[in-house]
Amino acid sequence: MSSPLENLETQLEMFIENVRQIRIIVSDFQPQGQSVLNQKIQSLVTGLQEVDKLKSQVHDIHVPTEVFDYIDQGRNPQLYTKDCIDKALAKNEEVKGKIDSYKRFKSHLLSELSKTFPNEIAKYKAIRGGE
């Protein structure tokens, strides 16, 4: 059993193929092609009905509108995914760097303070549970 997205993709591809065939028929129309054309137009309606039926199966799939900008500019939408992954990774590394720096700063500050204010830092550590 294929996934709802695969079903939708197949239906859309079939619909596009149908339109392509209609284009071929009408680009040099022959009188005997009228019945085929009528049949193709009806199958367009059927194709739209099929796509409409699949609507409910994909209603929970959210697409960022920025992806549409990529497609509208004739660019590969996977580049958007790649950009997102790159940005997320860079931000993750940046935050990890900050957290590590603060941890090092805290331990350094505590060790330096305990040299100057040993009693206070002992009390502080007792309150904080030996942090």
Next chain:
Amino acid sequence: MMSDQFRKVEPYSPKSSPRGARSPVVSRQDSSGTLKTTISLGKNPSIVHSGPFYLMKEPPGECELTGATNLMAYYGLEHSYSKFNGKKLKESLSSFLPNLPGILDGPGQEDNSTLGSVIAKRPIGGKELLPLSSAQLAGFRLHPGPLPEQYRYVSATPPKRHKTKHKKHKHKDGVPPGQETPLQDSSNPDTYEKKHKKQKRHDDDKERKKRKKEKKRKKQKHSPEHGGLTPSQHPLP
């Protein structure tokens, strides 16, 4: 200095509060007189005794997931990461949708076919899709003959696809330019699949022929007859 004098609370003055400047609500536990409580105002006012330190607050609660974690691994996206960073992605839309006919790589604004416009101006919907009646189909009765030149240009297929398709069906007679691919029953997914498989086989054939040709050329180059003659100029045995 003057203002400080004025502010000074006279402990026994009848005008001042008997508790001085202190709030009667807050109990005074420390006899030394130093403030060791944190008073928070706002919606939920609270008084926290913070021990011997000023401005000491409760540390923020430990969060299980922070930026210190490798979030790519945490959410199991390493595969996607290696997929997109391992190889160089092609820029064009047609490389993402190789099976779609027509020109895809141009900006959509040129022919008003942007997805953004579908969102900005939503199409009419909510009506039931019904097959056309014979009277409605009469509106699609066409005159025989080719389309005018200007419309043919708009619907031209990209050159790359055109080339492969042309070779594939070059023996078909009576097919006008741009109609090289035969009409298939797109309502059947099996035939649709076959179309793609066939194309793959065709590509294999092409590759084999190319290799054969190259082999032949090499052979000719090394043969004693080879002296700048074209194959057609070679004397017959």
